[in-house]
Structure formats: C-alpha cells, structure tokens
Amino acid sequence: MKKMQTSTRATAKTAKPVEKPVIAKSYAEAQGNGGETHQTAADGYPTLTTQQGIPVADDQNSLKIGARGPTLLEDFHFREKIFHFDHERIPERVVHARGYGAHGYFEVTDPLSDVTRADVFQRKGERTPAFVRFSTVAGSKGSADLARDVRGFAVKIYTKEGNWDLVGNNIPVFFIQDAIKFPDFVHSVKPEPDRDFPQAASAHDNFWDFISLTPESMHMIMWVMSDRAIPRSLRFMEGFGVHTFRFLDKKDKSTFVKFHWKPKLGMQSVVWNEAVKINGADPDFHRRDLWDAITTGNFPEWELGVQLFDQKFADKFAFDVLDPTKLIPEEILPVRIVGRLVLDRVVDNFFAETEQVAFCTQNVPPGIDFSNDPLLQGRNFSYLDTQIKRLGGPNFTHIPINAPKCPFAHLQQDGHMAMRNPVGRVNYEPNSWGVGPRENPAVGTRSFAEPVEGTKQRLRADSFADHYSQARQFFMSQTPGEQKHIADAIVFELSKVERADIRARVVSHLLNIDQDFAGTVADGLGLDLPKPAVAARPTDRKQPVSDALSIQKNPPGTFEGRKVGILATDGANAGLFASLTAALIKEGASFEVVAPKIAGVTLSDGKQVAAKQKIDGGPSVLYDAVAVLVSDEGATLLKMHGPTKDFLSDAFAHCKFIAYSTEAAPLLEAAGLSDKMDGGFVALAAKPDADAFVTACRALRFWDRELNTKMKGEDKPVKAKRKPA
Numbered sequence: 186m187k188k189m190q191t192s193t194r195a196t197a198k199t200a201k202p203v204e205k206p207v208i209a210k211s212y213a214e215a216q217g218n219g220g221e222t223h224q225t226a227a228d229g230y231p232t233l234t235t236q237q238g239i240p241v242a243d244d245q246n247s248l249k250i251g252a253r254g255p256t257l258l259e260d261f262h263f264r265e266k267i268f269h270f271d272h273e274r275i276p277e278r279v280v281h282a283r284g285y286g287a288h289g290y291f292e293v294t295d296p297l298s299d300v301t302r303a304d305v306f307q308r309k310g311e312r313t314p315a316f317v318r319f320s321t322v323a324g325s326k327g328s329a330d331l332a333r334d335v336r337g338f339a340v341k342i343y344t345k346e347g348n349w350d351l352v353g354n355n356i357p358v359f360f361i362q363d364a365i366k367f368p369d370f371v372h373s374v375k376p377e378p379d380r381d382f383p384q385a386a387s388a389h390d391n392f393w394d395f396i397s398l399t400p401e402s403m404h405m406i407m408w409v410m411s412d413r414a415i416p417r418s419l420r421f422m423e424g425f426g427v428h429t430f431r432f433l434d435k436k437d438k439s440t441f442v443k444f445h446w447k448p449k450l451g452m453q454s455v456v457w458n459e460a461v462k463i464n465g466a467d468p469d470f471h472r473r474d475l476w477d478a479i480t481t482g483n484f485p486e487w488e489l490g491v492q493l494f495d496q497k498f499a500d501k502f503a504f505d506v507l508d509p510t511k512l513i514p515e516e517i518l519p520v521r522i523v524g525r526l527v528l529d530r531v532v533d534n535f536f537a538e539t540e541q542v543a544f545c546t547q548n549v550p551p552g553i554d555f556s557n558d559p560l561l562q563g564r565n566f567s568y569l570d571t572q573i574k575r576l577g578g579p580n581f582t583h584i585p586i587n588a589p590k591c592p593f594a595h596l597q598q599d600g601h602m603a604m605r606n607p608v609g610r611v612n613y614e615p616n617s618w619g620v621g622p623r624e625n626p627a628v629g630t631r632s633f634a635e636p637v638e639g640t641k642q643r644l645r646a647d648s649f650a651d652h653y654s655q656a657r658q659f660f661m662s663q664t665p666g667e668q669k670h671i672a673d674a675i676v677f678e679l680s681k682v683e684r685a686d687i688r689a690r691v692v693s694h695l696l697n698i699d700q701d702f703a704g705t706v707a708d709g710l711g712l713d714l715p716k717p718a719v720a721a722r723p724t725d726r727k728q729p730v731s732d733a734l735s736i737q738k739n740p741p742g743t744f745e746g747r748k749v750g751i752l753a754t755d756g757a758n759a760g761l762f763a764s765l766t767a768a769l770i771k772e773g774a775s776f777e778v779v780a781p782k783i784a785g786v787t788l789s790d791g792k793q794v795a796a797k798q799k800i801d802g803g804p805s806v807l808y809d810a811v812a813v814l815v816s817d818e819g820a821t822l823l824k825m826h827g828p829t830k831d832f833l834s835d836a837f838a839h840c841k842f843i844a845y846s847t848e849a850a851p852l853l854e855a856a857g858l859s860d861k862m863d864g865g866f867v868a869l870a871a872k873p874d875a876d877a878f879v880t881a882c883r884a885l886r887f888w889d890r891e892l893n894t895k896m897k898g899e900d901k902p903v904k905a906k907r908k909p910a
Contacts, residue, residue, distance in 0.1 A: 284320030286539035289528035301432035303552030324385025329468035338424030364563020388681035397690035412454035451741025490520035505648035594622035676709035745773030750808035754819025
C-alpha cells in the first residue's frame with residue numbers, strides 16, 4: 186500500500202516544433218504581450234502560465250494532501266483550467282450551426298462607380314480582405330456535411346468604410362416571404378421536439394406538413410430537392426445574396442441590385458445514393474476538401490456578378506422583385522461580372538474565427554442600401570439579436586474576426602467582455618469638451634429617400650401571390666436526369682412522412698407545377714392523384730426555359746480541381762501510372778492512390794508509391810472519377826474482395842468515368858460490369874489513353890448512363906397515367 190502511495194509525476198511528450206523561436210513568438214503574440222515570454226523550459230518550449238501569466242510548475246497533477254488524499258481548493262491552476270474547460274462552449278447557432286470558414290480577398294475587376302459610391306467598388310484591381318463561412322442550415326454542429334440542405338454562403342468583406350456582410354445561400358430564393366414565418370419554418374425542419382430526430386434531415390412529417398400548408402415554399406422546394414442541395418464541394422457551388430438590395434451613387438440615385446457568386450471551376454453535385462455513402466465514409470468531406478484545396482495552393486475562386494435594374498424594370502417584371510421566393514432569370518437580366526473572391530488562407534483557430542464570426546445583414550457600407558423585402562427587413566433585426574445572445578453581449582465586434590480593419594470611433598462602452606472603452610472624460614455626443622467622434626453627413630451612410638405611404642396593417646401584397654410559375658420554370662429548365670433526381674428526392678422524403686394526408690397535400694401542389702411530374706411522385710408513393718391545390722394565382726405555363734438554372738447544362742469544360750481515385754496493387758504498370766498522374770497534374774486535377782494496404786504499392790519498375798487510402802476506407806464516392814491499375818496477381822487477390830467490388834459498382838452507378846488497365850478485367854467482371862461497359866469506360870494501354878481519359882472527365886459524369894442505372898432495390902420511376910381524382 187505504501188508503495189502505491191508513492192507519487193510519480195506524469196510526463197506528456199509531444200513532437201517538438203521544427204522552428205521553436207517562431208512558435209514561441211507567435212504564441213506570445215497571441216497572448217498580446219508584445220512577443221515577450223517567460224524564460225523557456227529546459228526542453229526549449231515557452232513556459233506554461235495561467236491566464237494571469239503565473240508560471241506553472243506541474244500541469245500533470247492537481248494539488249492534494251498526500252499522494253492519494255483529497256484535492257485542495259487552493260489549487261488555483263486546476264480551478265482556472267477546469268473552469269475554462271467547463272465554459273469553452275458557446276451556444277451553437279440555431280441555424281447554420283455546422284459551418285466552415287476561410288480567409289481571402291475580394292478584388293474589383295469592373296468598377297461600379299457609375300451606380301454606387303461604395304468605396305469597395307471604386308478601383309479596379311484593389312484587393313480587400315474577406316472571410317467566408319459556408320454552412321448547412323438544419324443540422325447541428327456535429328451533423329454530416331452531405332445532408333440534403335441549403336448551404337449558407339456568408340461573406341464578410343473588411344472594406345475601408347466598415348464591414349460589409351453579404352449573408353446569402355447557394356440557392357437564390359427562400360422558403361418564405363415574410364420573416365415572421367421564419368421561426369415556424371425552422372421549427373418544422375429541425376428534429377421533432379418530442380423525439381429529437383431526425384438530425385439534419387427534412388424527411389419527416391413536421392417539415393412537409395409545414396410545406397404543404399405554405400404554398401409560397403414550392404419554388405424553394407424544387408431547388409432543395411434538386412442536386413443544388415447536395416453539392417460535390419463547397420468550391421463547386423454558386424452563392425446568392427437572395428434579396429434585392431439597392432446601390433446608391435454620390436447623388437443618392439438608386440439602382441436595384443441582386444448579387445451572384447459564380448464558382449470559377451463550375452458547378453458540380455453528387456447523386457443522393459452517393460451523398461449517403463460519403464456521409465458514412467467521411468462526414469467531414471466538404472471541410473476536408475476546402476482545407477486541402479487551400480493548403481495545397483489550389484485556391485477556390487468565385488466571380489461576383491450583379492444584376493442591375495431600375496424601378497421601370499421592376500414595375501414591368503412579371504414578379505415582385507421584393508418577393509424572396511422569386512428570382513430574375515439571367516436570360517432576362519444578364520449578370521455583370523464585377524469582381525472575384527479568392528480564398529487563400531485557412532483559419533489559425535476554428536473557434537476563434539469560424540465559430541465566433543458574426544454576420545449581420547444590416548452591415549452595409551455607404552453606397553449599399555436595403556429594399557423593402559420583408560424577409561430582409563426581418564433578418565436585419567434578427568441577426569444582431571442572435572449574435573448578442575451567442576457571443577455573450579454587445580461587444581462581439583471586439584473579437585478580432587469581427588472587428589473592422591478600417592479606423593473606427595464610437596462611444597459605446599461597458600458590457601460583457603469589453604476590450605475597449607472611451608478614454609478620458611467624454612463618453613457622449615454632442616459635448617462641449619471639443620473631443621470625441623462626430624457625425625459626418627458628407628461620408629456617412631445614408632438611406633434611400635423612398636416615398637412611403639399606406640395604412641398600417643398586416644397583409645401580404647397581391648404581387649406575392651404566384652407560388653407555382655417559377656417553380657415550374659425551374660423544373661422545366663432541368664435536364665431529364667435532373668428532373669428524375671427531383672422526383673426521386675421528393676418520393677424519398679415523403680416516404681418518410683407517416684401521415685398519408687400530408688403526402689397527398691404535397692402532391693396536390695406538384696400538380697400546379699407539372700402533371701407528369703406529380704404523377705411520377707404519386708406512383709412512387711403508391712398514391713392516387715389528389716385534386717390540384719387551390720392556387721391564389723394560376724400557373725403561368727409559358728415561362729421560358731432558363732438554362733442557367735441547370736447544373737448539367739453548364740459543365741465547366743475542365744477537370745481542374747477534381748480528384749481521381751487510383752485503385753492500384755503491387756506490380757501495376759508503372760508506365761501507365763506515370764502517364765495517368767502526369768495527365769491529371771497537367772489538367773490541374775489531383776489523385777489519391779487506394780491500395781490493399783495503407784503502406785502503398787510497388788509498381789512494375791520497382792518504384793514504391795504511398796497510398797492515401799486503404800481500399801476498405803477509400804470508397805469511390807470520395808472521388809470524381811476512378812482508375813484501376815492492377816497486376817494479374819493483384820486482380821486475383823481483389824476480385825472476391827467486397828469493398829473492391831463496391832468501389833467499382835458504386836463508381837458505375839454514380840455515372841463516373843472509369844479508366845482501367847487490361848489486367849483489371851477480372852475485377853470488372855466480379856463487380857458485374859463486364860456487360861455494362863459504355864462510353865464512360867476508358868481502356869488504358871498507352872499514354873494517349875491517359876490523355877483521353879482526362880478529356881472525357883471534363884464532362885464530370887457520364888450522364889447517358891443515368892436513366893439506365895438503378896441502385897439495388899430501386900425501381901425506375903414511370904409517369905403516372907392516372908388523372909387527378
């Protein structure tokens with residue numbers, strides 16, 4: 186017993202930094218003490234201190250009476266450490282809780298001095314620091330990346346006139362027209378309150394009950410059930426400001442504006458079966474993709490485009506420009522590209538930056554103003570309120586990620602965690618002391634002097650009443666494959682809804698969009714067609730197709746930024762491997778070797794190649810295309826291996842391009858693909874074949890395979906012949 190009481194100090198060994206002085210300096214600077222540190226410990230690391238700067242002698246053991254006695258209350262280091270740990274979580278966002286951010290810059294390519302006095306748009310080539318946070322809407326912080334959901338696309342630009350927060354989504358419209366319905370919408374899509382599930386999913390009764398009783402949501406439903414809601418990468422999705430804003434020039438002349446972010450590498454999404462499997466293989470797929478792209482120097486980039494129009498256009502347009510459930514097709518009003526957004530630096534600390542960043546739609550510099558969009562008006566109130574709640578008080582702008590990078594001066598004081606307070610006697614304005622900041626009408630922000638009149642009442646404008654025409658336009662603008670995805674998604678979601686009346690009510694709305702579409706969904710559910718829902722405005726079935734609304738109609742024409750999974754074994758042809766990897770690098774794409782063992786493979790010339798993934802943990806869903814380079818012995822080894830067969834069969838089912846060496850034939854046969862080889866397969870026998878494979882991959886997917894491919898247990902949808910009851 187006495188021997189057991191002998192105190193042994195635990196030692197925690199960690200890898201030493203490569204450049205100790207740099208790390209020590211940055212650590213000290215992070216503490217705000219000018220780069221000075223306590224004397225370094227014996228091993229060269231900076232001395233650990235408490236938050237008060239008191240050096241710590243032992244960080245492994247709490248202070249006790251004897252080796253096995255009770256812990257003493259006077260152990261201030263332990264109390265401070267555990268106290269901070271207990272309080273290191275702040276409330277997660279009610280929506281957009283799961284997010285990922287990065288730093289970068291916004292650069293003007295086409296100045297807008299003709300329509301706005303906003304300083305950020307005045308000088309071509311000028312770069313302004315920016316921070317972007319992408320997010321899902323419905324899930325918690327711990328949910329998976331590939332949930333079917335809207336993606337937040339929030340940009341904070343640190344202009345010379347203060348922070349500009351363009352807080353948008355990857356979809357240009359929204360579920361509701363008035364902010365008073367936002368709590369209802371969010372409550373409906375969140376986990377049902379009695380059972381607290383499903384997580385990060387809209388496939389449940391509450392959501393579809395709300396949707397079926399809210400016809401204004403039908404346009405957004407088309408987008409959310411489309412491939413837009415399951416993007417392949419955050420780098421491959423569009424962003425939108427959603428609302429109509431105003432630009433104001435130096436004379437306060439107003440021009441309406443809608444904002445668009447267009448990805449340089451084009452749009453790309455996954456199919457639903459693929460998304461489900463990605464969530465299982467790597468729930469951090471989008472995070473890892475963005476981190477890897479930036480840290481390897483493949484900086485994501487978007488162009489900023491604007492749709493500019495005046496009151497005359499607004500008055501003539503078929504829909505109300507203040508209605509957030511509507512968009513203006515690009516064919517009617519082209520997008521003018523005026524700048525670019527580049528993300529070139531990952532965060533130093535996720536919590537300090539990505540988690541604590543606070544976006545507010547109200548943050549606009551002089552020269553940018555709001556419209557009367559009722560959803561935008563409500564957001565301007567809500568965002569400030571939620572940041573005060575989440576970050577503990579009104580001083581969240583004292584947090585570095587939220588602080589403006591331009592000079593600022595105000596008289597706000599005190600409150601939780603105040604880092605800056607007025608200096609001296611004066612903390613009010615106006616004052617007689619001749620000090621302190623003053624208002625400046627010449628450069629300060631001014632609102633558009635819009636004449637407003639009317640009675641005070643609660644109502645919805647008649648111009649907001651058409652809920653189906655643009656929903657139909659979106660659906661009809663998709664390719665047949667994309668239309669199939671939308672129908673399949675709705676069938677899947679409604680199959681999780683327990684109440685038959687809710688399912689029928691949703692289909693009744695779909696009948697106002699397209700009868701064949703509604704019939705396909707009804708057949709998929711085994712449902713007789715109901716009567717069409719009563720429409721406040723009849724559907725305009727003459728709305729023209731807008732190709733800009735389709736992903737598949739707008740391929741990027743490049744395979745740049747994509748990734749190929751190369752399934753390889755020992756003895757694989759070294760020449761083919763070299764040709765393939767060289768062709769991918771030349772294209773600007775990347776690759777990962779997937780092997781039977783994580784140690785890698787030895788090619789036919791004796792060269793050893795490291796593996797990134799073991800076949801059991803590197804399914805083809807992680808890649809944009811796949812290649813199979815194996816030896817005869819390797820093929821024999823893998824042809825009965827379940828994960829290998831899944832690797833190939835999933836790549837085929839998900840319409841991916843598949844390159845293969847001659848030796849891979851037994852694997853293709855084992856996966857049931859020998860008699861299914863189509864134009865999406867590329868045989869690799871010589872260097873030109875590698876180039877041909879990369880050229881084919883520029884189409885991203887071999888969509889011709891789509892309508893002929895069924896997942897296991899999936900029935901091919903057919904159009905309903907039944908008429909509405």
